[in-house]
Amino acid sequence: MNAVKPPMRRRQISVFASLLGLLAVAYLAAACGFSATTIVGGLVVALLVYLLWLSQVSEKLFPYFLAIPSVCIMVAVIVLPIAYLIWVSLHRVAMRNFHSDWPFVGLKNYIDLIRSDPLFVPSLVRSLQLLFFGVAIQLVLGLFLALLLDRPFRLKPVVSTILLLPIMTNSVVVGMVWKHMLNFYNGFINLVLGKLGIAPQPWLTNQPLPFFKDISLIGEWLVTKFNFNYAFLSIILTNTWQWTPMVFLLLTAGLHSLPPEPFEAAKVDGASYWQTLRYVTLPMLKSVIGVVVVIRGIDIMKTFGMIWALFGNAPFTRTLNVHIHTLGLSSHNYGSSSALSIIVALMTIGLYFVFQRLTSER
Amino acid sequence: MTVKRLAGKLLLTAAILLVVLLWSVPFLWMFLGSLKEADVIAATDLVWVFKPTLEHYRTIFQKYPFFHYLRNSVVVAVAACFLTMVAGGLTAYSMSRFRFGGAPFSYWVLFTRMLPPPVLIVPLFILFRTAGLINTLTSLVLANSSFLLSFVIWVMKSFFDEVPYALEESAMMDGASRFQALVYVVLPLVTPGMITTFILTFINAWNEYLFAMVLAPATAVKTLPVAAGDFITGYAINWGPVFASGSVIVLPVFVLSVFLQKYIVKGLTLGAIK
Secondary structure, eight states: OOSOOOOHHHHHHHHHHHHHHHHHHHHHHHHHOSOHHHHHHHHHHHHHHHHHHHTTOOTTTHHHHHTHHHHHHHIIIIIHHHHHHHHHHTBOOOSTTTTSOOOBOTTHHHHHHHHHOTTHHHHHHHHHHHHHHHHHHHHHHHHHHHHHHSSOOTTHHHHHHHHHHHHHSOHHHHHHHHHHHTOTTTOHHHHHHHHTTOOOOOTTSOOBOHHHHTSTTTHHHHHHHSOOBHHHHHHHHHHHHHHHHHHHHHHHHHHHHSOSHHHHHHHHTTOOHHHHIIIIIHHHHHHHHHHHHHHHHHHHTTOOHHHHHHHTTOGGGOOHHHHHHIIIIISOOHHHHHHHHHHHHHHHHHHHHHHHHHHHOO | OHHHHHHHHHHHHHHHHHHHHHHHHHHHHHHHHHTSOHHHHTOSSOOOOOOOOOHHHHIIIIISOHHHHHHHHHHHHHHHHHHHHHHHHHHHHHHHHHOTTHHHHHHHHHHHHHSOGGGGHHHHHHHHHHTTOTTSHHHHHHHHHHHHHHHHHHHHHHHHHHSOHHHHHHHHHTTOOHHHHIIIIIHHHTHHHHHHHHHHHHHHHHHOOHHHHHHOOSGGGOOHHHHHHHHHHSSSOOHHHHHHHHHHHHHHHHHHHHHSHHHHHHHHTTTTOO
16 A cells, blocks of 8 residues: 555546536637637636646646646737738738738738838838937947946935836837927927027928038938938937936946956056046946847837837838838738738847847957 | 046036936926916927916816726736736746746747837737727737737746745655645745736836737727827827826836836846846
8 A cells, every 4th residue: 555645536626627617618608709708707717727737737747737828828929920920921911802812922022012112121221220329329328327327426216216217108108208399399309499599400300410411422312311310310319218228227237246356456456437447347347238239229129109109100200110000000001011020020030149149259 | 636526526416417307307398298288388488387287187087088098008907917927927937947948948938029019910900800809908918918928938037047946845855746836935935026027017018009009999998008199199289188198107107116116127137137
């Protein structure tokens, strides 16, 4: 007789309970049809049954059982949609034939997008410019903030709270507020500029930027091809206002994680603040800066709500993300929009690996 | 020497004050704007003193069903949070302790975290439309889960990694099952991490705009950000309600940020230092 036999009765109870749960879901589905209430009810019952199961499952299967809910959700809302996205991108799907046949067209959607969509290349350029200028400016300002505030002073908690708020704020709300702040007649920026004796600037238009316009030879080219206009400046400004604090937070955490010995050594050797910064702090901070560039670079590719609130889908401020939305849900050109989505997804992954390579080699 | 130090100190103070001003003015502009009469908002001069009014809040809560939108936002955020916290937390535990899925699965999670949300709107729109889920709160909960789940897995995994495995081993030595070790030993230790993850997930879901705009634009299921966005994407913008609705969206987030700042900062800076 062996004393440690698994308690069979508990296992039987759990099997019975799960069958009961499945029956309940089936009954609910039959009674109310395939509706939202059924789905929520089904989810809750499924979860309870699952937890009961989990408490009984054997050692060997435990890791796999733990992952069941996540895998289910991922299949339903990521794997399936992405597979479907690829499938749609290979077919001609638009408003006109949405309810009839979707002819297979191969890569035609992709080729048409690149060859004959007049807004694809400008949107791509704009996205990449936002990525480049946004990350560069935010990195410099964030580093400045982190070094400026990395010292004891009164009100320090207040300042860090104020800097946390933009990160947590809805980017649509940020866009809304800045849309009013940048207004020509009664926006805060122009009113303050007026007090300083500077003429109001047309922030929300695609007027060329005065300084860059006058650069000989390339000025015209910068303005027409590379978005050196007020609207794009406003986008960068708003994005920088919202996300520089994030860079500041990451770099501050990085600064606090540095070992104290090199700083003490520098102090003993009589290094000035700037020397310590140049030869001790920055070299040691390099890997953190690399991580910050990766995080911000990936994040800035997601920008949507802020541009949407500032300019809607105006063609002169359209980035790839806004273009996906307009192609798919305003023009109902689902095929091309899917092709564009795939391009953006691949581009994001590509950028991640490029960033990784660039920042980890140093 | 002392003059130089004094000048340096003054310069530093000025710089810090400038930082405070730059990052608080837009919020003040919004809060004060929501309390200004329409003609004060439209004034073409800086108005320092004005008679506050609650007219715009009355507009959004009485003329528009903002209480209803508020309820929708809360329901979606809480449901999405609950779903992803349970599912993602358990998976993160499995990844942390048993290396579930190995490198391919972690790359997959990372990949879904990097994906820009607009990429998924077309397939989700068509699939949900076929399933009859457009304009339901369920569709929003599901769509939100897509990106929140990988976020939760990623963050929770690093919190689980911080708990030494020896603790569970000793619990199991004393006769606890794996499940009991997880519930009674590990979970209490990762509670701060769970709070962090919960706040960030909740705020992310609360702020979600794109999916809500595309999948649930009807009045019955509209969320707060979509309702606020509707005020601004029209041709004539009535700024009072815009500011008032913006303030309503931002207020709970502000309260969380002020009181739970420690947790939020921990969660946000998790990836920066290894």
